[in-house]
Amino acid sequence: xxxxxxxxxxxxxxxxxxxxxxxxxxxxxxxxxxxxxxxxxxxxxxxxxxxxxxxxxxxxxxxxxxxxxxxxxxxxxxxxxxxxxxxxxxxxxxxxxxxxxxxxxxxxxxxxxxxxxxxxxxxxxxxxxxxxxxxxxxxxxxxxxxxxxxxxxxxxxxxxxxxxxxxxxxxxxxxxxxxxxxxxxxxxxxxxxxxxxxxxxxxxxxxxxxxxxxxxxxxxxxxxxxxxxxxxxxxxxxxxxxxxxxxxxxxxxxxxxxxxxxxxxxxxxxxxxxxxxxxxxxxxxxxxxxxxxxxxxxxxxxxxxxxxxxxxxxxxx
Amino acid sequence: xxxxxxxxxxxxxxxxxxxxxxxxxxxxxxxxxxxxxxxxxxxxxxxxxxxxxxxxxxxxxxxxxxxxxxxxxxxxxxxxxxxxxxxxxxxxxxxxxxxxxxxxxxxxxxxxxxxxxxxxxxxxxxxxxxxxxxxxxxxxxxxxxxxxxxxxxxxxxxxxxxxxxxxxxxxxxxxxxxxxxxxxxxxxxxxxxxxxxxxxxxxxxxxxxxxxxxxxxxxxxxxxxxxxxx
Numbered sequence: 201x202x203x204x205x206x207x208x209x210x211x212x213x214x215x216x217x218x219x220x221x222x223x224x225x226x227x228x229x230x231x232x233x234x235x236x237x238x239x240x241x242x243x244x245x246x247x248x249x250x251x252x253x254x255x256x257x258x259x260x261x262x263x264x265x266x267x268x269x270x271x272x273x274x275x276x277x278x279x280x281x282x283x284x285x286x287x288x289x290x291x292x293x294x295x296x297x298x299x300x301x302x303x304x305x306x307x308x309x310x311x312x313x314x315x316x317x318x319x320x321x322x323x324x325x326x327x328x329x330x331x332x333x334x335x336x337x338x339x340x341x342x343x344x345x346x347x348x349x350x351x352x353x354x355x356x357x358x359x360x361x362x363x364x365x366x367x368x369x370x371x372x373x374x375x376x377x378x379x380x381x382x383x384x385x386x387x388x389x390x391x392x393x394x395x396x397x398x399x400x401x402x403x404x405x406x407x408x409x410x411x412x413x414x415x416x417x418x419x420x421x422x423x424x425x426x427x428x429x430x431x432x433x434x435x436x437x438x439x440x441x442x443x444x445x446x447x448x449x450x451x452x453x454x455x456x457x458x459x460x461x462x463x464x465x466x467x468x469x470x471x472x473x474x475x476x477x478x479x480x481x482x483x484x485x486x487x488x489x490x491x492x493x494x495x496x497x498x499x500x501x502x503x504x505x506x507x508x509x510x511x512x513x514x515x516x517x
Numbered sequence: 518x519x520x521x522x523x524x525x526x527x528x529x530x531x532x533x534x535x536x537x538x539x540x541x542x543x544x545x546x547x548x549x550x551x552x553x554x555x556x557x558x559x560x561x562x563x564x565x566x567x568x569x570x571x572x573x574x575x576x577x578x579x580x581x582x583x584x585x586x587x588x589x590x591x592x593x594x595x596x597x598x599x600x601x602x603x604x605x606x607x608x609x610x611x612x613x614x615x616x617x618x619x620x621x622x623x624x625x626x627x628x629x630x631x632x633x634x635x636x637x638x639x640x641x642x643x644x645x646x647x648x649x650x651x652x653x654x655x656x657x658x659x660x661x662x663x664x665x666x667x668x669x670x671x672x673x674x675x676x677x678x679x680x681x682x683x684x685x686x687x688x689x690x691x692x693x694x695x696x697x698x699x700x701x702x703x704x705x706x707x708x709x710x711x712x713x714x715x716x717x718x719x720x721x722x723x724x725x726x727x728x729x730x731x732x733x734x735x736x737x738x739x740x741x742x743x744x745x746x747x
Contacts, residue, residue, distance in 0.1 A: 218621070218622075219619060219622065219626075219630055219633075221619070221620075221621040412617075413619055413621075415617075416617050416619060417619075417630070417634075418603075418606075419577065419579060419606065419611065419617075420606065420607070420630055420631050420634055420678075421603050421604065421605075421606035421607030421608075421609075421631065421634050421635075422603060422634055423599070423600050423603040423604075424599055424600070424603070426603075426634065513599075517578055517579055517580055517581050517602075
């Protein structure tokens with residue numbers, strides 16, 4: 201690194217010289233604070249993206265391959281001469297299909313719970329007076345072409361049988377997920393751009409403050425990289441500190457939001473697991489967030505500072 | 518070898534090129550042509566505002582000529598890239614009129630700066646810098662910052678920084694301005710010694726008695742033009 205020559209190792213017990221006077225100047229607290237704020241926002245955006253992806257995977261995994269088959273008049277015989285009910289015949293036909301799995305009929309109790317919001321307690325006791333269809337659920341190929349073929353076959357066994365899939369819901373969920381992820385990416389880009397701009401302004405202010413020192417060192421034969429590297433290291437240090445602070449500040453907020461989101465994610469007994477349980481549910485990536493933000497902020501600071509200083513030095517002969 | 522070929526410097530033109538590297542009202546320099554052989558010694562004289570400092574700035578590459586060209590230490594700076602010009606600057610020692618010491622560094626670190634830029638070993642730097650500062654009578658000022666030094670002491674520090682790297686070319690702008698006679702003579706002897714070791718020395722000075730005492734060829738400027746060389 202070019203800058204090492206003016207920060208050379210010295211006999212022990214003496215501080216390393218700082219020709220440009222970067223350490224002598226007070227820390228640029230504004231830079232650290234702004235980068236911390238940007239990192240806080242970036243952490244929220246990253247966590248939002250992570251949560252959206254995780255929830256979407258969770259929901260889509262079920263919805264995408266779920267088939268719900270409704271068999272009207274389920275207990276009636278398939279044929280007058282047969283003792284096989286319509287629902288049993290459909291179940292048997294479904295279980296023979298190699299592309300389907302987890303085929304099972306919902307019990308009257310399960311059906312009752314499902315319909316309770318609309319039909320009330322009577323749905324559980326069977327006292328509604330409404331002829332409820334038999335409901336079978338299965339996992340399998342839910343594409344339209346496969347479902348059309350299946351529907352034809354089942355209607356030959358039990359006319360009036362309906363098949364519903366999670367495809368429509370999955371498509372809408374996918375669109376929602378993608379738009380949320382795009383929003384998170386846009387926020388990250390804006391945050392990075394703002395952070396880079398603030399670093400650029402801070403570096404130019406630093407150069408203006410230390411113009412004479414830079415002029416002198418330049419005149420003594422310092423290469424551009426000898427001057428740019430100490431600036432870049434100092435700004436990277438400050439931006440990294442800001443990134444770490446912002447990431448750490450975001451953690452409690454993210455944990456709180458994670459607790460709120462646990463219900464949507466259908467985490468079992470989410471509310472009863474306490475802080476320890478909640479902490480264990482936090483993705484590893486989230487714990488690494490402050491360190492990642494520190495490194496990214498330091499990298500942005502280093503790159504912008506170096507580029508800014510090298511550009512500024514072009515004004516010198 | 519230093520050679521100027523019809524060299525000129527127009528501050529207004531520099532400003533027009535968005536490179537405001539000086540006072541646009543200064544007349545600059547016009548059509549300078551001369552040669553200073555390697556290991557030569559020159560006094561640079563002229564009235565205030567004649568262009569002495571501007572000429573030195575061209576020589577230490579703080580300004581680029583706007584016409585003609587320059588050869589410095591057998592290099593054409595205009596043909597060098599920025600890193601090449603930086604390396605060329607390391608072979609040039611400069612004593613500025615206003616000292617230009619770094620306020621946040623102590624005496625030792627100010628003088629050591631050129632050696633650190635040249636990546637010398639710290640043990641060697643320590644020996645060279647300490648010896649030089651002892652020689653100019655600043656052995657007890659190693660850890661003092663410029664603000665804690667008198668004008669004369671600051672000037673000696675600036676001179677030490679200029680000569681510590683044993684430059685091929687030494688440029689000094691009124692180097693004895695803040696020194697008493699004894700110190701001035703002592704430093705002139707240092708410059709002479711460096712010159713005898715092969716360093717080309719150019720000293721801008723108003724001090725006619727010093728110029729009389731140490732006779733050497735003179736470059737005289739008037740209104741940015743070379744009116745005498747000999």
